Amino acid sequence: xxxxxxxxxxxxxxxxxxxxxxxxxxxxxxxxxxxxxxxxxxxxxxxxxxxxxxxxxxxxxxxxxxxxxxxxxxxxxxxxxxxxxxxxxxxxxxxxxxxxxxxxxxxxxxxxxxxxxxxxxxxxxxxxxxxxxxxxxxxxxxxxxxxxxxxxxxxxxxxxxxxxxxxxxxxxxxxxxxxxxxxxxxxxxxxxxxxxxxxxxxxxxxxxxxxxxxxxxxxxxxxxxxxxxxxxxxxxxxxxxxxxxxxxxxxxxxxxxxxxxxxxxxxxxxxxxxxxxxxxxxxxxxxxxxxxxxxxxxxxxxxxxxx
Numbered sequence: 001x002x003x004x005x006x007x008x009x010x011x012x013x014x015x016x017x018x019x020x021x022x023x024x025x026x027x028x029x030x031x032x033x034x035x036x037x038x039x040x041x042x043x044x045x046x047x048x049x050x051x052x053x054x055x056x057x058x059x060x061x062x063x064x065x066x067x068x069x070x071x072x073x074x075x076x077x078x079x080x081x082x083x084x085x086x087x088x089x090x091x092x093x094x095x096x097x098x099x100x101x102x103x104x105x106x107x108x109x110x111x112x113x114x115x116x117x118x119x120x121x122x123x124x125x126x127x128x129x130x131x132x133x134x135x136x137x138x139x140x141x142x143x144x145x146x147x148x149x150x151x152x153x154x155x156x157x158x159x160x161x162x163x164x165x166x167x168x169x170x171x172x173x174x175x176x177x178x179x180x181x182x183x184x185x186x187x188x189x190x191x192x193x194x195x196x197x198x199x200x201x202x203x204x205x206x207x208x209x210x211x212x213x214x215x216x217x218x219x220x221x222x223x224x225x226x227x228x229x230x231x232x233x234x235x236x237x238x239x240x241x242x243x244x245x246x247x248x249x250x251x252x253x254x255x256x257x258x259x260x261x262x263x264x265x266x267x268x269x270x271x272x273x274x275x276x277x278x279x280x281x282x283x284x285x286x287x288x289x290x291x292x293x294x295x296x297x298x299x300x301x302x303x304x305x306x307x
Contacts, residue, residue, distance in 0.1 A: 003044040003148065005056060005128070006111070006138035010049055011092070012082035013057050017118035019079065024188030025060060025116045026077040029137075030096040032109030036065040038140045042185050045113050046155070048127055048138070055124035059155065060113030061185040064195045069105045072212065076190040112194060114185035123158045125151070192229035193217040199285040200236035206258050208283055209238045216242040220252070220296040225303075232293040235282075241274075250274065251305040254294045256282045263306040 006027060016025055027045065029036075039045060039062040046059035068076075070093065074086040083089035093108060094101055119125070128147055131139065141148040187195065196217035203210050216239050221227030235252070237245060244250045249261045260278040264271035284291050 001043060001143045002039060002140055003046055003059075003143055003152065004038045004062070004138055004140045005046045005048050005131075007050060007136065008047050009092075010053060013047060013049060013118065015082050015084070016080070016116070017058065022080065022116050023114065023186075024063075024077070024080055024191050025113050026073060026081045026190070027060075027111040027113055028073060028081060028093070029109030029111070030093050032067040032107050034109070034137070035067075036109065036111050038138075044152075044155070045111065046151075047118075048131075051133055054127040054131065056119075056127065056151075056155075057124050058116065058118035060116035062111065063114050063185045063187060063191050064112045064198070066110050066112070066194050066198050067107050068110050068194070069212075070108050071105050073108055073110055076193055080188075080190060110194070112191045114187060114191060117159060117162070119158050119162070123161065125154050125158070187229040187231075189223075189229060192219075192231070192234060195231055196234035196236055199231055199234075199287075199290050200283070201285075203236070203283060204238040204241065205235050205282045205284065206241055206277060206280060207238050214239050218242050218245065220292055221299045222246075225299075227296065227299075230293075231290050233296045235292060244274070245300075246304070248304045248306040251301055252282060252292065252297055253301070254297055256284060256291070258282060259305070261306045 008027065016022065027047075041063055043062050044059050045062045046056050048054070048056050070090060071086070074081060074089055081089050083092060090101070097106075128139075128141065128151055130147065141151060143149055143152045185191075194217075197212075197215065202212060202215065204215055209215065215236055218235050218237055219227045219229075220233050220235060223229070227233050235245075241250060244264075249264050251259050251261075253259050258277055258280045260271065260274045264274060
């Protein structure tokens, strides 16, 4: 198992550490020109402040990497980006991009982290002994080595002291300060949205529409009905189809085909464009493990779909 120590600024840490009960954060990269591949989902990502504050001050659990327009990153995560507004977020990004303010909807790298934790100043952990001042983005550590295991034990001690909600997931019902094991990160709403969007190659599952602002990552079983932020409870749909899905005029059957209710014609005397898609097979993620779970599809068929 690995961990990654990423470099961040004090303002980002300070802002987020004052927000209670955070379930996710976006650790953004100003350009996103380097794809983050250092971790597997569930491995820890730790926050180290810029020098001269050479301390680890918190962390979270890696879920996903995506390159997003800055407007979408803000719309999805808002204050969980570590800023109080989109203009403030852009100001911070442009400082590191060394660019003048603009209206361009530029792309940034987004490292999505779940169950974040932040340490008080007296709990900060000095950077590992092999840390060098010329490290700009961060550095990976093998948690089975002496140096990595020592770092991991210090993290667990801090989490035990603060009794954070993520402590049990980190311990994974093992002996205190035991060997690190991979956990499954519990997704927040924003991470669910981006991961579903990327799993469907940023195309509507029914129409293959690729205009990103017109696409919605939806819950098949709504969150308000105890539907989880689970990619298997998700679909990427064009916004008009999303509204019809939520109101029961369309659905997906257990064979992954699109179905359109006769009620559109009966109630609105229209729907020709939608009926033309009736029976169409869905465009699904390449990985079958990410396909919608039939448990959620059946729930929608039985509780929402008008038939």
